[in-house]
Amino acid sequence: MEAIKTMSLPTGVSSIVNHFLKQSEVLFNHQVPHIYQNGASWEVCRKGTATEQFDAVVLTVAIPQILQLQGDVGSLLEEIPRQQLGAVSYSSRYALGLFYKAQAHFDVPWAAKYVSNNPCIRFIAINDQKRNLEFPECGPSMVVHISVPFGVKHLEEAKEQVEPIILVKLNKLLPGLPQPDSIKCQKWRYSQVTSSVPTAQGR
Template sequence: MSRVLIVGAGLTGSLCACLLRRELKNKVKIVVWDKARGAGGRMSTSRSPDDSSHSADLGAQYVSATAAYHKSHHSLYSELRSRGVLQLLDAPVEGLKDKEGTVNYVTPRGMSSIVRHFLTESGADLFFEHHVTALYRRGASWEVHRKLGGSEEFDAVVLTMPVPQILELQGELGDMLSVSQRQQLDSVVYSSRFALALFFGPDVVLDVSWAVRYVSQSESSCIRYIAVDSRKRNAAPGRGPSLVVHTSVPFGLQHLERDKQDVQPIILEELHKLLPGLPQPISIKSHKWRFSQVQSAVPGSPGQMTLHPQPPLVCGGDAFCHSNFDGCVESALRVFDVLKASL
């Protein structure tokens, strides 16, 4: 039985784990490590600081499938819909510019429910607060070190974290990269942005006609997206509404090195200009996405990069394809192809 470590409990890592289990069944032992305290990555669903049952999506907001991807990934979309993970987005959206034939889906239980579904299907051993710091080759296996101490050996390793974090890893990874691979990884560019979730009491009604609103640059240089998150994803009634705000990329870049709590009042001031009379929230949660969407992926969008064939060391994620649901799916499929051939 081969031991496979997948670093990163986001969409690419979770789907890759699921594909391994379904295809190779009991021939592999799958382990997933993530440095965070929960699954999802940029598809995480955040809880209110005052009420863990009150949640909002601070990262990815919904799934947009082009006609081509809706056809090529039909089995996955059908699976997620049949399990109640995905539903059609039928709430009003203001300012959305979709390509013809695009189908939009929401997640009633939050975006992280997609990742949790695949992780459950994978049967993987899942460990949080496991921050990988170094990799060393030990014969036919990889010795993987963690930030809090300790190491384990695996027959194959998949890295799905953001590219800058891959390049920071200590050990033998740097020596394995060819000049071409280093150049390709260095060319990856991420956008950065801040996000806020405002949680309101059960008696509050947000008096807006939309569930999602895209804000133009002429309206605000700070805020680019607002969603009544509970309305957008058809959240179960009984809890108060939640409002999600995403800043523009230039604003995120301008304030990137500032603490998120210092930036929060600036965003709130801009929000009240756009939504005067907004009720007082019970609580607010903020997040800084240093690595948000991928603006420039690895040239050619290969879906994966094999750093070492045997024992396998493979990189995957949206940086190797494109930055949306289907990009991560494509990457997971390409990583799985490599692992299947190697194992």
């Protein structure tokens, strides 16, 4: 039996992504409406720019977003009918990243906590404690994930409107939290699958 190699990621799985991003030319906030196959290459059209060719294209978006793409991507989805893929449903979530000064301290006995009895907040983690790391030069950070019902209720609202609601709920749940130095609010319209393709369990 072939041995399986394991590796430690003390800074999280995102360190793999960051490793490759540092070796790449990264362009953010570009919409891709078309992807066409041209022989062994793929032509990618970024909105407002000329078409570029690549040896391979990796899509890391949810099925509804893939189905919106024009071009030849649909030809790769013949194994499962588009109608079934279009019926896949997802939960929607918000998350807050709170970043603190180096002197900040959290008076809690845990590094990560699942919250089962709160209508807004579902999970909290203090990143440096959770990963057993210290970043004295930049201070600790906290991530807060909200519940699925809260995400559905506020899905169509702007992040700027939802962020203060989550902060109020967080401070009621954990009174006495230090003031964050900066905050990032993230919305995932497509988070976890809630209803998958019946014939493709586990994919």
